[in-house]
Amino acid sequence: MAPWRAKSSRAIMGYGMPSDIAAAKPPIEFEALAEQRVYLMKIARMELRDEHLAEDCVSDALTQAYERRAGFRGDSSLRTWLTTILKNRIVDLLRKQWREQPLEDEVTGESEFDPLFDDGGHWLQKPSDIPEPAKLCEQNEFLDAVQHCIDRLPRRIGQVFVLREVFGSDTKEICKDMELTTSNVWVQLYRARMMLRICLEKGGFARAHAG
Amino acid sequence: MFRITCQQASRLLCQQQDERLPFGKRLRLRIHLAVCDACRNVSRQLASLRLAIRKWRDRD
Numbered sequence: 570m571a572p573w574r575a576k577s578s579r580a581i582m583g584y585g586m587p588s589d590i591a592a593a594k595p596p597i598e599f600e601a602l603a604e605q606r607v608y609l610m611k612i613a614r615m616e617l618r619d620e621h622l623a624e625d626c627v628s629d630a631l632t633q634a635y636e637r638r639a640g641f642r643g644d645s646s647l648r649t650w651l652t653t654i655l656k657n658r659i660v661d662l663l664r665k666q667w668r669e670q671p672l673e674d675e676v677t678g679e680s681e682f683d684p685l686f687d688d689g690g691h692w693l694q695k696p697s698d699i700p701e702p703a704k705l706c707e708q709n710e711f712l713d714a715v716q717h718c719i720d721r722l723p724r725r726i727g728q729v730f731v732l733r734e735v736f737g738s739d740t741k742e743i744c745k746d747m748e749l750t751t752s753n754v755w756v757q758l759y760r761a762r763m764m765l766r767i768c769l770e771k772g773g774f775a776r777a778h779a780g
Numbered sequence: 781m782f783r784i785t786c787q788q789a790s791r792l793l794c795q796q797q798d799e800r801l802p803f804g805k806r807l808r809l810r811i812h813l814a815v816c817d818a819c820r821n822v823s824r825q826l827a828s829l830r831l832a833i834r835k836w837r838d839r840d
Contacts, residue, residue, distance in 0.1 A: 607840070683787060685787075686786065690787035692786050692818050696819075696821040696825060697825075698824070699824050706832045706835050707835070715829065715832045715833060716836055734833045735837055739798065739799075740798050740799070755794075755795065755798075758794060758797075759794045762794050762797070762826060762829065766826065766829065769825070769829070770825075
């Protein structure tokens with residue numbers, strides 16, 4: 570097709586309309602939202618560690634998403650959009666919970682104590698190698714092991730970590746949403762990652778050698 | 781003056797998962813990783829952990 574034709578047909582289609590209306594997508598069907606439910610439940614369960622609370626948050630998020638479906642612009646995927654709505658529900662809930670039940674052994678971030686190292690800052694136990702990380706991450710057994718280890722982290726450390734790694738919040742957002750200090754978030758993420766890599770050294774990482 | 785311990789390196793490796801390190805820290809970490817296979821392993825472990833979580837999240 571000659572360039573001038575393409576240009577003129579586009580000009581006709583867009584004539585008299587703001588470009589975003591001309592490009593508007595059909596509204597989201599409820600079925601499309603409901604299809605994401607299993608995914609949303611999976612991540613809500615990991616964050617909240619409570620089936621009923623997860624159900625409540627996911628139902629609220631889907632209802633809210635349906636009410637606001639006209640506002641979904643399609644810039645991001647439907648899943649990303651829903652995840653943000655769900656995250657906001659969860660964060661509101663957790664913030665209240667955390668206010669009502671402050672931690673007894675508050676993680677302050679001031680302490681230099683770290684049981685993984687000797688006085689000279691050397692590893693007490695040498696971290697193990699992973700020969701083929703990309704291959705390992707294709708194995709369902711390994712992904713199950715990762716989930717298993719995350720589910721067993723101390724509760725709040727796990728919740729901060731899941732907000733970061735599964736919901737994709739950055740540390741600034743976590744500080745703001747959860748009313749935590751920067752150093753507190755750093756320490757919780759550090760502990761989470763060290764505990765997880767040790768947990769995975771016991772089971773998961775070793776699979777790379779076997780398989 | 782560029783030497784850091786494994787303990788410091790492991791903190792920087794974690795920090796690096798969340799934000800870009802300032803130049804000086806990045807340099808110290810690189811120098812440390814060049815000579816320390818234990819911390820290189822940690823670096824690979826952390827990268828694998830992140831990749832695995834993405835895969836876990838996106839699998840149906």
